Amino acid sequence: MIKVEIQHGDFDVSAEYRALCDSAPNAGAIVTFVGLVRDFYDNPDDEESIDHIELTHYDGMTESLCQQIVGEAHAQYQFDSATVIHRVGKLYSGEQIVLVAVASRHRDKAFAAAQFIMDYLKTRATLWKKEVGSRGSKWIGLKDKDAHAAERWTRAPSTQKPI
Amino acid sequence: MIKVEIQHGDFDVSAEYRALCDSAPNAGAIVTFVGLVRDFYDNPDDEESIDHIELTHYDGMTESLCQQIVGEAHAQYQFDSATVIHRVGKLYSGEQIVLVAVASRHRDKAFAAAQFIMDYLKTRATLWKKEVGSRGSKWIGLKDKDAHAAERWTRAPSTQKPI
Amino acid sequence: MIKLLFFAQLSELAGCDSTEAEFQNGLTPRMLVDQLESDMPAELIEALRFDAVMVSVNKVMAGWDDTLSADDEVAFLPPFSGG
């Protein structure tokens, strides 16, 4: 099973977890990642706090890019099932932004696939984040560390696995 | 918060997930790993199916080794909170064996810490697994791939992070 | 007509989410930006020419010098920041 949703509403991690497990009866490993809105600006030197973020996206294109990312992860890691839910709209500090969950026979592939998907969601999907807080608002650009994180998956086949 | 439990009874992933989140209000990333009893023998060429596993451990020592593993992961990745629950006893195919959950400000550290802890639980904690199935029973020894997985964390500091 | 979409900071600089342009044979996304120069704020044009901005045609990633067809939907995409 592959499930990809881009939605305004919140998601229930427990319900998604159970649905994923039910869809993958032979799985030996389930890895989930949940990203939350933090209350601090992206710049670590900035001591002001953020109130909310605004996530905007390209309706239709985001869904197909996410499907493509999960498909590439599946081609590489042959997991049993995966769920990706990414919220858009106005999200306050502490709210859930994104869920990536992977069920696989082996733990190394479950971890690798979840990280692969997260890295690509950050760098290859038509999603944009604006931080709004005590010091005004700011669109977040591609961060060097995220570009670097995503780059590791495109090396020569022998080093594609995260070691 | 660091929580380590070795127990016979099952655990509730949702409840543990919520407790972890509550204990880490500044976290931006939650990674969870759940290991389940698979219905196939560890040897991939073996087509027989397993009925259950028996997990035995060294009471008292396992707990302190697990605390130590989580402490080392914390020293390296400074996560906010972590939960480790490892079951022992007779566990049937499909049952939950182990939960590792990490809440951290940043996703790369949450993923790395969860993998670090899992790799060390497999290779450095006084836990032993016997597979019992249609073809008799067999104690599982340290697998090469697990030893290799754990080894990556002990390299020179510049390469300690999983890239 | 070609439909043009602006996202995130590009939409704020443009003061709108979308606009239209006349189709002509041989038109490319790069040429569209040149045409926008007469009507749109200079800050937008500068931002559109920033290296990291990408372009899609009909919701598929495309090149700045790809040839467009009539009724294409062209979107200007600043660096992504999902997750």
Place this chain on the structure above:
Amino acid sequence: MIKLLFFAQLSELAGCDSTEAEFQNGLTPRMLVDQLESDMPAELIEALRFDAVMVSVNKVMAGWDDTLSADDEVAFLPPFSGG
């Protein structure tokens, strides 16, 4: 007395989870294995001498040639397989 513990396959080979040995000055885990040779199955002794078997003293990982104290608890640990 020294308490000896066997885990997993070692306990099956020994036919028991634990046994005891007389304490003597200078005793080491390696010497304990030699002493077991007279009472215990040959398969157990062979397994205990397998490279990958480790030893703990009072629930702390130890060396085969560490000197023991009276009343120590010595455990023979086959390769781990948790997780």
